[in-house]
Amino acid sequence: MPDITVTISDREQKCLQYDIADDLDVWADAIIKNKANVLKSQIISVLVAHCNANDIAIATGEDAQITQAYDLGIVRTAKDRLNDVPDAPGDS
Numbered sequence: 001m002p003d004i005t006v007t008i009s010d011r012e013q014k015c016l017q018y019d020i021a022d023d024l025d026v027w028a029d030a031i032i033k034n035k036a037n038v039l040k041s042q043i044i045s046v047l048v049a050h051c052n053a054n055d056i057a058i059a060t061g062e063d064a065q066i067t068q069a070y071d072l073g074i075v076r077t078a079k080d081r082l083n084d085v086p087d088a089p090g091d092s
Helices: 010-019 024-053 062-071 078-083
Strands: none
Touching: 010 024, 024 062
C-alpha cells in the first residue's frame, strides 16, 4: 500500500486551519480516500458497461474488477492518457 506524504509550509498550514477544524492529516486522508472511492465507482461502471456490451464475464470483487478494467485497456492512468494528447500547434 502506498504511503503518501505531503509537506506544506507553516503559512499553508495556517491557511488550511482557518477552514478545516479537523486534524489536517485526518482531513487529507479523508479527501484522498473519498476521491479514490468516487473513481472506483466510475471505473466499475465503465467496466460493467463494456463487459455487458461485449459479453465478457465480470471479475468478482472490486479489486479484481479494477484490475480487469486496466487489463482490458478500457481505463488507463491519467498520465498515460495525457501522454497521448498531441502538442498544440506551435508547442515544442
